[in-house]
Amino acid sequence: MSLRTLGAGIALAAVCAALVLAPLHLDAYGLGLMIGIVGYATLATAWALFSGPTRYVSLATVAFFGLGAYVVAVLGETLPHALVLVAAALVGLAVALVVGLATLRLAGVYFVIFTFGLAELVRQLVTWYEINVTGTLGRYIFLPIGPKEIYWQLLALAAGTLLLSWRVGRNRIGLALKVIGDDEVVAAHSGIDIIRTKLALFAASAVIITLAGAIQAPRWTYVEPSIVFNPTISFLTLIMALLGGARRLWGPACGAVPLFLLFEWLSANFPNHYPIILGLLFIAIVFLLPNGVLAFAEDLWRRAGTPRRRRPAARGEETAR
Template sequence: MKDRVSPLLIVVVVAVLALVPLAVEDYGLGLAIGAMGYIALASSWALFSGPTRYISLATVAFFGFGSYTVAVLGDYLPFLLILAIAALIGLFASFVVGFATLRLAGIYFVVFSFGLAEMVRQLLTWYEVNVTGTLGRYIFVDVDGFDIYYMLLAVAVAALAIRWWIDRGRLGLAVRAIGDDEAVARHAGVDVTRVKLALFAMSSVLITLVGAIQAPRWTYVEPSIVFNPTISFLTVIMALLGGASRLWGPVFGAAPLFFLFEWLSGRFPDHYSIILGLLFIGIVFLFPEGVLARIEEFLNRVRAQRTRAAKEVPNERLA
């Protein structure tokens, strides 16, 4: 029964979200695209980081790869072909980065992934200034807001579907073993490096596609825009708030936080980064396993109390 509920829930949620662009104006569509973009990012990020418990801050590197692929090829190729090329670039980059970083763990992996994203941004900035002679590129791609929204929705659905499929197979068992104790998983016969690399590659390809799909929204891009580290931090915060280890956690974390961050950035533009850092600390301390985990704990306690109460009633009657 549980195996049937998640696919059915995915279908229902997708059907509801597919109607959103039809019920809003241009400003609402822009907000819907932004929210859906972070839902897709958080779900894709959690595909690897959720079960393995590796906190990756390299999200913006792959996001930027996708955006710059569109910026470079937008005048020469159809958009769908550019998306395919961006996915291949993301796949290649994920293997290169994976082989270099996935042997690290804990804080070392976090620091290295953040440094990697910054290195990519600086290298691309140097290349644009010293080789092309300019900083930034214009994007002229014939894609409207409806197309962008539905493509982002497709990426989010793909991330959820892959996560659901993995959780119910042998790969899911291997990943959970790695998340619990990597050394024990290795001794139990799990090919830790191959499993982590496979998940990291799938996650990175989807993140690259999100960056490529959203690129036409900006019209003009430069490294400071598409390689902004805030994208990585927001993605992590959203996924952790909902619960990166849960299938629906990133969705429930990304949607409300996106609108909260939009409001905060508009009301407190000079203090936005400070508020973002405080929220990150608060989420880590108050909801280490995510909001959904807390809700599950509460519901389990309620069920346990009802079960005890139901058992006490017959005993009282017998007495």
């Protein structure tokens, strides 16, 4: 084992230990910030698990996130919390399989439009059901789960998501997804089962996003569709993944940390201009950092480390010498 690998391992272990012990040394506000950061890091990494290699831009993040929260709101007081999380994962899996089988043949802007419409459709269906069947718009959640437990659950989910993303990137399915993202015609002629491969990763991403919503549901005493199906969640997840680099293992998480803190500051200080700033930031990232900030930093580091070639001497200079 080289010294560089050993040093990286020690640094990673130190960071993990600091993250695990953070709730023991933070106040309520700091712990809330950490829950938001880890939550969005998980969402961005799960989004990039499918959309990164395939280049399928999905805006359905909030649909699965909201479903997870509502499963907890419905079953939270009748089942143990562990079984509620399992139920949320199964609901997310079922919806992802149905949606994936129906839509993963779409591509480009058609897939983007459909996923955005899917999120709105789910929100409207839940709203209709709550008003016409249960007779109320939202639900109360009273569970003995505090911020520390929510944070540790999210941290475990984030670690599992990163591990899955690392494993997929070094597996045959990860290579197949990259080929699909580059050219589906070539992938089909290479013998790759395109539909099954895309469906598997889309379902895995959806289950993780659903669990993220289910874990964070106890933070809200009262949930309703406008809260848990807020389309801003989808756009923030997308921007964070693109900023860090959706095709990099650590990219989405690295993009989530600074942007979440920035968005918290903007929403507190510029609440009326927040959507405009969000849109401008999205445009800037797409045009200035299309491959993410990590790829940009690596490119700068590579250029700085490459020695400049000496300019060839002109013929007159050689004669003078």
